[in-house]
Amino acid sequence: MTLLLAPMEGLLDATLRDVLTRTGGIDRCVSEFIRVTQTLLPERAFLRVVPELLHGGRTRAGVPVRPQLLGSDPVCLAENAARLAGLSPFGVDLNFGCPAKTVNQSRGGAVLLDEPELIGRIVAAVRRAVPAQVPVSAKMRLGFNDDHRAEDCAHAIAEAGADELVIHARTKAHGYRPPAYWERIAQVRASLPAGARITVIANGDIWNVADAERCRAVTGCDALMIGRGMVTDPGLALAIKGLGGVPWQQIPPLLLAFWQQVSVRVERRHRAGRLKQWLNYLRQRYPQAQAAFDELRLVHEPAAIESWLQASQIRPPITTEPIPALPAELAHSC
Known part of the structure; x- marks a missing residue:
């Protein structure tokens, strides 16, 4: 399929x-x-x-x-x-x-x-x-x-x-x-x-x-x-495809990878909103995402969100490759 x-x-x-x-x-x-x-x-x-x-x-x-x-x-x-x-x-x-x-x-x-x-x-x-x-x-x-x-x-x-x-x-x-x-x-x-x-x-x-x-x-x-x-x-x-799924344990590294790229590509004032937007979807599937959403709902400072995401890591990230930045002329905001 x-x-x-x-x-x-x-x-x-x-x-x-x-x-x-x-x-x-x-x-x-x-x-x-x-x-x-x-x-x-x-x-x-x-x-x-x-x-x-x-x-x-x-x-x-x-x-x-x-x-x-x-x-x-x-x-x-x-x-x-x-x-x-x-x-x-x-x-x-x-x-x-x-x-x-x-x-x-x-x-x-x-x-x-x-x-x-x-x-x-x-x-x-x-x-x-x-x-x-x-x-x-x-x-x-x-x-x-x-x-x-x-x-x-x-x-x-x-x-x-x-x-x-x-x-x-x-x-x-x-x-x-x-x-x-x-x-x-x-x-x-x-x-x-x-x-x-x-x-x-x-x-x-x-x-x-x-x-x-x-x-x-x-x-x-x-x-x-x-x-x-x-x-x-x-x-x-x-x-x-009958190949299992993704348990919550694999989600925090994905959130961190997502945040790292958002931090490069999105204006500072919109970054927290982008993460919460995805968490809003994830909480329909994972109870842990609901808890994360509740914790971060009123947090807007990127440094505070970065600290929370780093602390949430419960296994090594899926990839350790550095996140490449877009050329400056291509970077755009949300």
């Missing part, structure tokens, strides 16, 4: 990708989106979001990362995809699923699901713009306000030459409220021509092994994308 780590804007960035892929089980990541408007972005714009491109396009654990582009202009997206391809990425992904209001108001993300013809032109333009050996994939929701054009969008993406299609089993109107409508993924997948060479990947509400098994059974997809479930339980990918 292939497991992908989802893009999650404002949460699952290069730092958390690095830490989560150390635990094992993830086969590939998709980056948070790189917004494309009316300009040809400089290389540093891609590297800022996907610093892994400076290291062969892989996380420290060796997991490939596929950069994701978001926009609505086929020509501009194609030009940017061509420039991105020059950095030797593990493919180019296109965002047709972001539900954020500000993104949709700028004609990006899920709002394009009402325009399958435009989606097809975008995918086709990007496919033509990058070398044949560079995979092109897309991520979509079932629709914007409803799902009546889900099949049209999937057909447009497949016919335009995409290699993979991730379907999040909700519309924009559904947001992230449960349930995820996995049966609709099955229907969309079944509607594709028998000779279609596109791989459909299921996404949405996969929180544990039982969810993964049911999602596969309902959708018929052999590949899954997991996001919030993996942030909550860093051992989820291993567990889905």
Whole structure:
């Protein structure tokens, strides 16, 4: 089974990708989106979001990362995809699923699901713009306000030459409220021509092994994308693959590794918030994370958090390699 780590804007960035892929089980990541408007972005714009491109396009654990582009202009997206391809990425992904209001108001993300013809032109333009050996994939929701054009969008993406299609089993109107409508993924997948060479990947509400098994059974997809479930339980990918999981004893070293990178890449005033953001997810899985969250909830001083994390170490860190800093011109805040 292939497991992908989802893009999650404002949460699952290069730092958390690095830490989560150390635990094992993830086969590939998709980056948070790189917004494309009316300009040809400089290389540093891609590297800022996907610093892994400076290291062969892989996380420290060796997991490939596929950069994701978001926009609505086929020509501009194609030009940017061509420039991105020059950095030797593990493919180019296109965002047709972001539900954020500000993104949709700028004609990006899920709002394009009402325009399958435009989606097809975008995918086709990007496919033509990058070398044949560079995979092109897309991520979509079932629709914007409803799902009546889900099949049209999937057909447009497949016919335009995409290699993979991730379907999040909700519309924009559904947001992230449960349930995820996995049966609709099955229907969309079944509607594709028998000779279609596109791989459909299921996404949405996969929180544990039982969810993964049911999602596969309902959708018929052999590949899954997991996001919030993996942030909550860093051992989820291993567990889905029948390789155990990650006990709490392995979490403190991950928190410290996360903090060390946050301390390099994030403005001082935002660092505590980033750690608490992850702990807020972890406490859904680990009682010890709840205790940690309670202890640190009112702590804002980075030095105090660093001391707490150092004291919490109960086994050697998973890796003792130094954390490389980004070049100064690429460092960015949360």
